Amino acid sequence: MFYLIGLGLFDEKDITVRGLEIVKNATRVYLESYTSILMVDKERLEAFYGRKVILADRDMVETASDEILSHASTSDVALLVVGDPFGATTHHDILLRARALNIPTDVVHNASIMNAIGACGLQLYSFGQAVSIPFWTDTWKPDSWLGRIQENVGLGLHTLVLLDIKVKEQSEEDLARGRKIFQPPRYMTPAVALSQILSALAHRIHTLVLALSRVGTPTQSIRAGTLAQLATLPEDAFGPPLHSLVIVGSRVHPMEIEFASKWAIDGDWLHVARDVYAVEIESE
Amino acid sequence: MFYLIGLGLFDEKDITVRGLEIVKNATRVYLESYTSILMVDKERLEAFYGRKVILADRDMVETASDEILSHASTSDVALLVVGDPFGATTHHDILLRARALNIPTDVVHNASIMNAIGACGLQLYSFGQAVSIPFWTDTWKPDSWLGRIQENVGLGLHTLVLLDIKVKEQSEEDLARGRKIFQPPRYMTPAVALSQILSALAHRIHTLVLALSRVGTPTQSIRAGTLAQLATLPEDAFGPPLHSLVIVGSRVHPMEIEFASKWAIDGDWLHVARDVYAVEIESE
Known part of the structure; x- marks a missing residue:
């Protein structure tokens, strides 16, 4: 078997x-x-x-x-x-x-992260398709994942964004020479992912975003804020891998906002939820 | 704690x-x-x-x-x-x-079923929002889940459809009289769910559908066919609960079709994949 x-x-x-x-x-x-x-x-x-x-x-x-x-x-x-x-x-x-x-x-x-992401307080029912962000290089910047985020945004759905992992990759030179020498593992940081997202959603800096680090581990950590806020945090603000992001859709429910407010960087979380997402916030 | x-x-x-x-x-x-x-x-x-x-x-x-x-x-x-x-x-x-x-x-x-559904061979990345179908009554036929399926269909995404469960429900009479008498548990069968879906997607009888029963258990069973095919199977064809359905989106990949063909009721699975979904089938 x-x-x-x-x-x-x-x-x-x-x-x-x-x-x-x-x-x-x-x-x-x-x-x-x-x-x-x-x-x-x-x-x-x-x-x-x-x-x-x-x-x-x-x-x-x-x-x-x-x-x-x-x-x-x-x-x-x-x-x-x-x-x-x-x-x-x-x-x-x-x-x-x-x-x-x-x-x-x-x-x-x-x-798996596909269901454990519910730990951030958002309903799994309200997620659209999940996307993976690959590392961009100088010559290769695939962006089909951006179109998929836009599709979710268009429907008001949340998006789970998984960040690229490179484990046991060979350098181009070692690959060409057939040498089994592996690069150290690389994990995309939220900072890199957020800057790639921001390059495409620059007109949506008031989008609410959650950054989840090490979900399901004793050092699990969540940050909640606007795209602009999280993108300007220092690269080491999120600690070691693994990380994933959630882009909050417009259909967000007040209880989802309330649950995640525990991890909000500052009052912008509730302000944007109320003013941009038109969520009815009971009290602040 | x-x-x-x-x-x-x-x-x-x-x-x-x-x-x-x-x-x-x-x-x-x-x-x-x-x-x-x-x-x-x-x-x-x-x-x-x-x-x-x-x-x-x-x-x-x-x-x-x-x-x-x-x-x-x-x-x-x-x-x-x-x-x-x-x-x-x-x-x-x-x-x-x-x-x-x-x-x-x-x-x-x-x-949970939200990630174990991958057992049917479809990529979790290609699922849109999940929906739940509630039992319809003579006077209450909520259909917001239909709009959500249509949204997924429009994007070519798969839909996980969860079927209603009624556990420890009181009858209207017992509820009115405050009697704590509970009805036996009721689990929506695929037949009921499929007929509700068919009532809305009657123009899409060639939609590919998977019925998954008892996922993650030793008696797990999967049936694959068209909406019309599965809807006309006898009610007991799927065995005991729990059940869920997957509506296959147009972005389906040939390998997804191949993997699920193991459970196909007959050749229509591949024919519809090829002729309606335009999936390139290697051989039959």
């Missing part, structure tokens, strides 16, 4: 009891290590599981998935995935390959 | 290790019992946790939340919630009350 097991958002204890039982009984345990990061290292997972954990980088999951799956045809193999197996990054491809090889599969779900 | 703990989708083993530790150490453990159902009964949870579990119905969470929270000011109280605490049904209200009482709170996330 091939198991895809979600690890949740923070550390070794965020796995479900069901997932842990499977891991403890599996013949081989892989940890997908390139689309996201868990906040703990492999050794801590191994100690907690009592099992050896094999890091599966992009190469392995994409090119050696047949090797992973070949073991699954005769024994139980678990691939651990940060968040939920079908969260921001999906793992449908390896399930399709397993299906083609007639290997039975099972999935153990867990929290 | 007041803990809101997500239980995930199926049974007592879907709690996270972190959540289980909190439950085992809490002074009082409540189970929210009106917005969703866990597939196991209270006694099984109690046996697994080694703790007494107090059922908290709608009355209790809405009117007796102060009683729940009063214990939390001096000891650890856990309120267990099926899915994620901020999933389809949010629990921001009781957190706001705790905040007003200066009671510290913590949240343990888990899977």
